[in-house]
Amino acid sequence: MLRFIIAITFAILAVIFCIPKHIYLKNQIKKDEMTGWIKSWKFVRKFFKALLFICGTKIEVRGLENIPKDEAVLYVGNHRSYFDIIILHTITPGPVGFIAKKEFKKIPLFHYYMDDIGCLYLDRDNPREGLKTISEATEQMKKGLSMSLFPEGTRNHQPELLPFKPGGYRMAEKSKCAIVVTSMTGFDDIFENNKPLAIRKRHVIIEFAPPVYPHELSKDARKEFYDSIPSKIMEMQAGK
Numbered sequence: 001m002l003r004f005i006i007a008i009t010f011a012i013l014a015v016i017f018c019i020p021k022h023i024y025l026k027n028q029i030k031k032d033e034m035t036g037w038i039k040s041w042k043f044v045r046k047f048f049k050a051l052l053f054i055c056g057t058k059i060e061v062r063g064l065e066n067i068p069k070d071e072a073v074l075y076v077g078n079h080r081s082y083f084d085i086i087i088l089h090t091i092t093p094g095p096v097g098f099i100a101k102k103e104f105k106k107i108p109l110f111h112y113y114m115d116d117i118g119c120l121y122l123d124r125d126n127p128r129e130g131l132k133t134i135s136e137a138t139e140q141m142k143k144g145l146s147m148s149l150f151p152e153g154t155r156n157h158q159p160e161l162l163p164f165k166p167g168g169y170r171m172a173e174k175s176k177c178a179i180v181v182t183s184m185t186g187f188d189d190i191f192e193n194n195k196p197l198a199i200r201k202r203h204v205i206i207e208f209a210p211p212v213y214p215h216e217l218s219k220d221a222r223k224e225f226y227d228s229i230p231s232k233i234m235e236m237q238a239g240k
Contacts, residue, residue, distance in 0.1 A: 003199040004191075007054045014047055015109045025116045034144050040116040041095035048086045056201030057083070057190055061091055063208035067180055069093055072141045073211060074172040077182030078161055078233050079150035083190050087206060088148055088182070089117070096146040099137060099168060101154075118145045124153065134168060141175035148182075151229070157188050161230045169214065169226055178211035181229055183236035207236045 029036030097118025151164035186204040
């Protein structure tokens with residue numbers, strides 16, 4: 001309980017006192033999106049690293065060398081925890097936005113910083129708006145911003161993965177960027193799997209598979225790759 005209170009207090013105070021920084025970053029993005037995203041990523045990752053230190057989280061990173069440098073990629077992974085995005089941002093070699101459900105936009109103040117790092121909000125009940133979000137994310141990737149996608153659609157704490165929704169993979173196809181399959185193991189042991197309002201010190205593993213460029217594959221090979229993503233993640237987790 002104490003660790004949770006310290007972590008949530010730190011997060012709330014940081015968000016409030018950094019409002020001037022948000023205003024500065026917002027103006028930077030208006031002037032030059034990529035420059036603004038990079039500055040936002042560097043700023044937010046410092047906050048996330050401090051939060052993970054408070055939580056006592058030890059991160060084991062595997063396959064970091066598989067992430068292409070100096071180009072946008074689409075990270076496709078399983079969704080275990082609120083900490084998925086937090087940890088991913090402290091590991092990646094460049095700025096990364098993510099697709100979040102539209103309800104996150106209602107969180108007071110916090111959504112400002114989600115906007116700064118290139119987050120887009122998905123309305124899962126409106127297919128037309130969903131396609132619009134995917135299109136916007138594709139344009140951001142063409143400009144150099146990596147994106148992260150959780151095809152399960154919601155946090156899943158079961159051993160087996162939920163069915164993957166492949167619609168977001170088109171972001172990589174249309175932007176001609178690589179997909180980096182990402183496995184996250186033990187992330188929900190930090191918070192979600194504990195008693196209410198308890199954060200525990202945990203050792204977690206994040207692993208990146210070699211990049212695959214969907215636009216370079218034939219139609220059949222591309223479908224085969226997309227279909228293989230869930231089993232690839234399960235295989236990576238089995239090797240923990």
